[in-house]
Amino acid sequence: MTRREFIQFVLKTASAIAVGAYVISKKVSPRKFIRAVRNKKYPGSIKQLSNINTQGKWNG
C-alpha cells in the first residue's frame, strides 16, 4: 500500500464512521418537534352545529 492509498483509506473509513454515528444518533435521540397530522375521523359522536349566539356555559 502506497502512502496515498493509506491516506485515502483512513479518510474513507473516518468519514464512513462519522456518517454512521450521525445517522444512528439521529435515530436514537428523540425528535424535538413532531407535528401531529389531522385525523379525519372523530372517535366520539358528531352533533349538528346548534345556536352559537348564546353565551357559553363554561368558564373563560
Add this chain to the structure above:
Amino acid sequence: MRINIDGVLRTVVHSYPCSLHIDPVEKKPFFHFLPGTRTLSLATVGCNLHCKNCQNWEISQANPEDSQAFFCPPERLVELARTNQCTSLAYTYTDPVIYYEYTLDTSKLAKTADVRNILVTAGYINQEPWKKLLQYVDAARIDLKSISDDFYRENCSATLKPVLDSLVLTKSCGVHLEVINLVIPTLNDKPEQIGELVRWVKANLGNDTPLHFSQFYPQYKMRHLPPTSAQTLDMARRTAISEGIQYVYIGNIASRQGQNTYCPGCKKLLIERSGYTVLQNRLKEGCCPDCGQKIYGVWK
C-alpha cells in the same frame, strides 16, 4: 387527543370543537382588549393540566371517544366569526395548547381574514411551539395559578417554570397579555403568597400588565373548600395596587371598583363595567381623556 397510528402521530380533535359560542370578550376575561366586542369562542375536549379545582372539568378532563363534537374546520370558524360580527376568535374553555394544531391552523387563516386571535390558556407549553403560535396571536390571557411550584405539582399535575417562561415570552413578543390568578382558600390566599406573585408580575411583566384575581368556587375534586371571600379578594387587589400594579381586577364576584378601569395617572374612571357589560368607555385613542396618559391595551 393525539394517537400514534402506524407510526404517525395524529390529532383527533382537529376541526372538532365540543363547544362553540359567541361571548363578550370581557367573559374571558379581557378588560384591555377591544372592550365590548364579541368573540367566537371555541374549545375541544381535553387539557394538558389536571387541576383539582377545574371549573370546566366536564369537557377539560373528558376523552374524545366519550364526547360529542361539531365538525368545524378552520375555514368554517373564520367564516362564522365574520358572518356573526365577531372581531376575534377565542381559543378558550379548555386549553388551546391541547388542540395546538387546530389553534395554529385556524389562527393563520384568521389573521389573513382580519379576525383577531385570542388565547385563554394556562401557558403550560414549551417555548419553541409557543413562539411559533404567538406570531399569529393578538392577545393572551394566561393563568398564573400560584407562584409556588409545589402548588402546580400537587393541584395541577404541572410545574411552574414553563408557565413563567410563557408569560415572559408573550410579553416580550409584544402580544397583549392579561394575567389571572384564581384565589383558592388555604392554598394560595395568604397575603405573603399573593405579595410574592404580584412582585413577580411587576418585575417580569411590568406594572402595566392587567392582573385579575378571580373567586374560587368549589368544583370537581375541590368541593371541600369554601368559595373565596370578598374580603380575601379585596386584600389581593389592595396588595397588588400597593405593590404598584396599575390595573387590578376582581372576577367571578360582584365588585364595583374591582370591575372598572381607572387611570393610573389621575385615578379617574375610564371604563365602567357591570358583569360582562361595558356601561361606559371614556378612553380617547387609548388614552385617558382627562390627563392624556396612555393606557396599556388594544383599543381598536
